[in-house]
Amino acid sequence: MQTLPSANAENPHARRPGLAGWLLLAPMVVWLLLFVVAPMAILLVYSFCTRDDLGRVVFSFTWSNYARVFEPIYLQVLGRSVLYAGITTAICLALGFPVGWFIARQRAVVRNRLLLLVMIPFWTSFLIRTYAWISILKSEGLLNATLLAARVIPEPLEMLYTPAAVMVGLVYAYLPFMILPVYGSAEKLDNALVDAAHDLGAGPVRAFSEVIIPLTWPGITAGILLVFVPAIGMFAITDLMGGAKVAMIGNVIQSQFTKARNWPFGAALGIVFTLLFVLTYLGLQWRARRARS
């Protein structure tokens, strides 16, 4: 895992701040405390509350919301979310790693052009890109019409609102988030190291598993973090492409804050999700440290 950039390691002229230095920095720190730290703290408090019959939050201390998270129905949703996000991540890695690697090995001009081609989908609204797949997969959509016209199928197939459709949508949305970090670390990798591995008699497989993978690991982990975590909580794509059939943890959390009006339970789900995120992060970091030594 990439370590966070240290603030001013490269500035030998940095000095101790006076009162003015602290006062100028204060707005930013206060902003972060107010809108990042405080909300998380309140979320934690809410997750131990209960609600009355009107859906209002009643302050109390109960573990019941967390107990409910571990009911079979929600565990199933949680498991499904992790599974789908895991498969999405694996497909993105399989599709994206060779691309990131290939782009990094090109001459500067070609490299910048190809990178531009990755940036365009990266910055295009994911809703628009999801709609593109809806127009292809819908029963009166392009793919069905083509297959019908070619007489491959006698009647339209239900392709949208299936788990496979959700997966296509997720992979399509998150693929650029895998390619870019892999490219980032592949670009830093010295070509001579790969050549050296070959010179020392390593075949492509060994060179790949013992030189390329460890050296691009920071990019791979960043990619996993950028795909896996958002994919778990992504309720918009699962909603649009899975209909009501494929509920994921994100959909359940969202419905607690809208239709179901059970904020404490939604908060507990949010906390569990956050813990899942932190565990993934720490796990990747631990794995990176082991790979380095």
Next chain:
Amino acid sequence: MKLSPIAKRPLLPTGLRLLNWSLGAWTALVFLFLYLPIAVLVFYSFNTSKLNVVWEGFTFKWYAALAENTPLLGALKNSLIIATIATILSVLIGTVGAWLLHRYRYRFARSIQTLVCIPMIMPEIVMGISLLILFTVSQLELGFTTVILAHVTFCFPFVLVAVQARLHGLDPALEEAALDLGATPLKAFLLVIMPCLLPAVISGGLMAFTLSLDEYIITVFTNGLESRTLPQEVFGLARKGLNPMLNALSAVFIVTTVAFVIFSEYLRRLAAR
């Protein structure tokens, strides 16, 4: 074929060439996967037929319908207002923050840096619900104010990091020279440092603007009814099903994105000089 000792190495050059060739083919296929759906979307935005399956004829009527759709235009206006204010605030906080963290050796500098990075990697839905609860507890009515507060929170770290990257490449003696020549710290920042940072500030600002304009998940939780944004409107339309007007809107989005990406690439090159 001559067999030199080098050529005896286990199939190295041919193996690599084959590998390189297949990597190239793979990359081409992945790009096809990334671009084909977008291309289809744009192509059918010019189709006369309401169902985007059969090509019936060329038309601009969906674009005309787009320009007359009041809910969409209203949402676009809201989105632009929110993104503009969020960008201005993000650029201010991010640029000043990056400069201060660079110039001073703060206590807790590492913790502050970590705190800055949290909104960038935190799951959006968790940020959305936690802010919703905060706004409800503090009895702020959901609307422009709350969305802008939320958007600034996840946008300014991107500006800060972009500016920080630029600062790392800057000659640390630059400010000292300005101060030695009699400039006040504020003057040195505005007249000497700022011009050097400008490309990074602008590209960070562009990033913040796009992030704010595209944000859906955090917006859903922190927005009220009267300030509905474009992504919320798009989600509603996409959920209803096929709609050629949405194709036209997508085409507009995509063209804007392409222009934006090319412009920020140009800025990046300017900054790299």
